[in-house]
Amino acid sequence: xxxxxxxxxxxxxxxxxxxxxxxxxxxxxxxxxxxxxxxxxxxxxxxxxxxxxxxxxxxxxxxxxxxxxxxxxxxxxxxxxxxxxxxxxxxxxxxxxxxxxxxxxxxxxxxxxxxxxxxxxxxxxxxxxxxxxxxx
Amino acid sequence: xxxxxxxxxxxxxxxxxxxxxxxxxxxxxxxxxxxxxxxxxxxxxxxxxxxxxxxxxxxxxxxxxxxxxxxxxxxxxxxxxxxxxxxxxxxxxxxxxxxxxxxxxxxxxxxxxxxxxxxxxxxxxxxxxxxxxxxx
Amino acid sequence: xxxxxxxxxxxxxxxxxxxxxxxxxxxxxxxxxxxxxxxxxxxxxxxxxxxxxxxxxxxxxxxxxxxxxxxxxxxxxxxxxxxxxxxxxxxxxxxxxxxxxxxxxxxxxxxxxxxxxxxxxxxxxxxxxxxxxxxx
Amino acid sequence: xxxxxxxxxxxxxxxxxxxxxxxxxxxxxxxxxxxxxxxxxxxxxxxxxxxxxxxxxxxxxxxxxxxxxxxxxxxxxxxxxxxxxxxxxxxxxxxxxxxxxxxxxxxxxxxxxxxxxxxxxxxxxxxxxxxxxxxx
Numbered sequence: 001x002x003x004x005x006x007x008x009x010x011x012x013x014x015x016x017x018x019x020x021x022x023x024x025x026x027x028x029x030x031x032x033x034x035x036x037x038x039x040x041x042x043x044x045x046x047x048x049x050x051x052x053x054x055x056x057x058x059x060x061x062x063x064x065x066x067x068x069x070x071x072x073x074x075x076x077x078x079x080x081x082x083x084x085x086x087x088x089x090x091x092x093x094x095x096x097x098x099x100x101x102x103x104x105x106x107x108x109x110x111x112x113x114x115x116x117x118x119x120x121x122x123x124x125x126x127x128x129x130x131x132x133x134x135x136x
Numbered sequence: 137x138x139x140x141x142x143x144x145x146x147x148x149x150x151x152x153x154x155x156x157x158x159x160x161x162x163x164x165x166x167x168x169x170x171x172x173x174x175x176x177x178x179x180x181x182x183x184x185x186x187x188x189x190x191x192x193x194x195x196x197x198x199x200x201x202x203x204x205x206x207x208x209x210x211x212x213x214x215x216x217x218x219x220x221x222x223x224x225x226x227x228x229x230x231x232x233x234x235x236x237x238x239x240x241x242x243x244x245x246x247x248x249x250x251x252x253x254x255x256x257x258x259x260x261x262x263x264x265x266x267x268x269x270x271x272x
Numbered sequence: 273x274x275x276x277x278x279x280x281x282x283x284x285x286x287x288x289x290x291x292x293x294x295x296x297x298x299x300x301x302x303x304x305x306x307x308x309x310x311x312x313x314x315x316x317x318x319x320x321x322x323x324x325x326x327x328x329x330x331x332x333x334x335x336x337x338x339x340x341x342x343x344x345x346x347x348x349x350x351x352x353x354x355x356x357x358x359x360x361x362x363x364x365x366x367x368x369x370x371x372x373x374x375x376x377x378x379x380x381x382x383x384x385x386x387x388x389x390x391x392x393x394x395x396x397x398x399x400x401x402x403x404x405x406x407x408x
Numbered sequence: 409x410x411x412x413x414x415x416x417x418x419x420x421x422x423x424x425x426x427x428x429x430x431x432x433x434x435x436x437x438x439x440x441x442x443x444x445x446x447x448x449x450x451x452x453x454x455x456x457x458x459x460x461x462x463x464x465x466x467x468x469x470x471x472x473x474x475x476x477x478x479x480x481x482x483x484x485x486x487x488x489x490x491x492x493x494x495x496x497x498x499x500x501x502x503x504x505x506x507x508x509x510x511x512x513x514x515x516x517x518x519x520x521x522x523x524x525x526x527x528x529x530x531x532x533x534x535x536x537x538x539x540x541x542x543x544x
Contacts, residue, residue: 083223318426
């Protein structure tokens with residue numbers, strides 16, 4: 001069973017992860033079953049010299065995290081990811097991204113969360129969906 | 137249309153990406169439509185202090201990259217990811233991972249690639265599948 | 273390139289498919305990039321004698337169709353499905369279902385559509401997402 | 409908890425479903441965590457008069473069923489589908505299809521199964537992956 005995490009502890013839990021610190025994630029908003037997570041641009045995110053875009057893996061990481069924290073904000077404890085799906089809608093440049101995660105199911109075995117990633121212009125960069133284990 | 141990348145250029149293309157360098161990816165093997173990519177462990181990959189496991193986003197990034205390079209090794213040029221799906225089978229600890237990617241379809245509009253991620257004990261940590269745009 | 277299908281022809285296109293007729297699909301609403309498709313219950317949909325629920329394949333079929341027609345309603349011609357993902361949120365009994373499909377991306381290579389399936393009580397039974405080829 | 413189903417009962421369990429009977433499914437082979445399911449062509453499967461191909465929903469249904477029965481053959485009881493993903497590789501005509509399902513993880517919360525659908529020429533038509541609840 002995952003560690004208990006209250007809404008008030010969500011920011012500390014986000015910042016406690018070394019990988020989240022590499023990504024520079026910041027909890028912008030949290031409510032029951034819903035979070036907004038911001039990610040500032042850094043050069044290490046770039047896909048390549050001829051691809052001045054944020055690597056798809058960085059965006060998948062942001063989606064995994066926002067989905068996971070939406071579920072934590074919904075069920076009140078840490079949950080492992082079972083599976084993750086990401087659809088890339090358009091490239092992201094050297095820009096700050098925001099991921100909005102919403103839990104759409106919170107059952108006793110699994111939870112499902114949806115994420116939309118917005119670019120600096122507030123248009124969608126990617127969408128994602130993840131399944132998380134809530135079994136105690 | 138994606139930049140032409142020959143099999144001989146694959147390693148240079150992999151290393152040219154700042155994000156691949158952060159991940160410490162190394163091309164171990166490449167053939168037509170198939171690659172093996174290794175990722176050494178680093179502390180920044182950890183999910184958290186109470187979760188001494190590699191973050192799911194790191195594994196998704198490894199899968200995206202191995203799938204993408206399997207397709208590059210199959211169609212001979214750079215391809216953007218359209219969508220990505222990852223199934224996490226068991227946690228990965230402080231260990232070196234290897235991702236084996238295989239192109240299973242290489243069409244004129246899209247290509248599909250499968251990836252299996254193996255842990256230090258050669259057992260599967262995760263599997264993934266990605267769709268890539270091959271439209272010229 | 274897919275056959276041209278105007279909004280006015282959408283219902284005829286839906287009904288022209290033998291499989292849609294088996295499913296008993298009915299176009300309830302159509303606008304640019306958005307459709308609502310209803311499916312009346314029939315006994316052949318049941319998963320089993322001890323599972324008096326609608327088979328997951330029937331729900332996947334409804335989602336594929338609603339997503340596809342949302343894209344047709346968005347780009348104006350027939351499109352083949354590239355991939356399909358379905359999350360089952362709760363079982364559906366002997367009830368009429370409604371699938372609401374919305375195109376969230378309509379590009380020159382691919383389109384992406386989201387679907388929500390509602391039960392008789394208007395609560396979500398399943399959600400899905402599909403990728404379609406729009407290459408001419 | 410799902411009903412107990414032994415390997416010897418697998419064929420009866422498959423045939424007990426009204427939807428499987430509509431699809432004309434037949435269990436060709438079963439071993440621990442692995443099944444092969446055949447589906448004979450019928451006209452109701454067609455996508456449309458100008459699309460003399462098997463509807464994607466029919467193929468998704470075949471994949472859902474083969475994945476589910478691979479898991480039943482692995483864990484010994486009925487399991488509900490949590491999510492399903494299908495990649496369509498090429499169209500299927502008026503032909504008999506065979507789906508080979510293999511359980512790749514059988515845990516205490518979830519199981520994962522892979523499916524490959526073969527056409528009459530033994531080439532792959534589609535691949536799929538599903539997640540199933542094994543929680544007792």
